[in-house]
Amino acid sequence: MKREKGLLIVLSGPSGVGKGTVRKALFSQEDIELQYSISMTTRQPREGEVDGVDYFFRSREKFEQLIKENRLLEWAEFVGNYYGTPVDYVRETIESGKDVLLEIEVQGAMQVKEVFPEGVFIFLVPPSLSELRSRIVGRGTETEDVIHNRMQMAKEEIDLMDAYDYVVENDKVEFACNRIKAIVQSEHCRRDRVAKLYKSLTEVE
Numbered sequence: 001m002k003r004e005k006g007l008l009i010v011l012s013g014p015s016g017v018g019k020g021t022v023r024k025a026l027f028s029q030e031d032i033e034l035q036y037s038i039s040m041t042t043r044q045p046r047e048g049e050v051d052g053v054d055y056f057f058r059s060r061e062k063f064e065q066l067i068k069e070n071r072l073l074e075w076a077e078f079v080g081n082y083y084g085t086p087v088d089y090v091r092e093t094i095e096s097g098k099d100v101l102l103e104i105e106v107q108g109a110m111q112v113k114e115v116f117p118e119g120v121f122i123f124l125v126p127p128s129l130s131e132l133r134s135r136i137v138g139r140g141t142e143t144e145d146v147i148h149n150r151m152q153m154a155k156e157e158i159d160l161m162d163a164y165d166y167v168v169e170n171d172k173v174e175f176a177c178n179r180i181k182a183i184v185q186s187e188h189c190r191r192d193r194v195a196k197l198y199k200s201l202t203e204v205e
């Protein structure tokens, strides 16, 4: 069904919970079509990460210039690096009737909520904090210092999960992916039903 406006879906959760892994699983499914909002960051690329695919990797100067020019929908400093969402892509995608997914941390998500309260806000949680630590360590991309800082941030982020519309456990990737798919499908059904009712109640006789 072609919709007038797409959904803005925000996926947050502590670093290492599996947002990227679950997102990739979601994007490989045939019964759901989402567009991914590629973020901008000042952090160094990890091995295998590609500019323009995983992130737009930019200098701090460039990032600060984009903040000044209001070209970011939201931005935040996370463990020493800037991260932000280019606004044009998000607006254009929604206006074209397609759903867009933002994978961002909580400070940024709260900024998006101010501008797009009609968004769908999903918080991904690990089965436990020790499992979260094992996942970050197992990924092998961060130093012990960074892992410590990210675990500290995780506790602060979990305190804010009440602000989200949905909390989804990432126990198994397949289960988490199916839960998110069900949320998106039910949000579509709900909004289509409200739009239909609104139309029928406001049509001139």
Ligand SMILES: Nc1ncnc2c1ncn2[C@@H]1O[C@H](COP(=O)(O)OP(=O)(O)OP(=O)(O)O)[C@@H](O)[C@H]1O
Pocket: 013, 014, 015, 016, 017, 018, 019, 020, 021, 022, 135, 136, 138, 139, 170, 171, 172, 173
């Ligand atoms: N359900 C799961 N069970 C076990 N391991 C998982 C699960 N989901 C993800 N992982 C593993 O956890 C590690 C972190 O996953 P991922 O990089 O997707 O997390 P993230 O939330 O995107 O992290 P960041 O916010 O730091 O980018 C990866 O090694 C991934 O393979």
Ligand SMILES: Nc1nc2c(ncn2[C@@H]2O[C@H](COP(=O)(O)O)[C@@H](O)[C@H]2O)c(=O)[nH]1
Pocket: 013, 014, 015, 019, 039, 040, 043, 074, 075, 076, 078, 083, 084, 085, 103, 104, 105, 106, 107, 108, 109
């Ligand atoms: N506020 C924003 N947070 C973002 C954005 N893109 C990614 N992120 C989040 O940052 C942390 C760290 O990411 P990593 O790739 O360095 O591990 C993680 O929680 C991401 O979800 C963004 O555009 N805005």
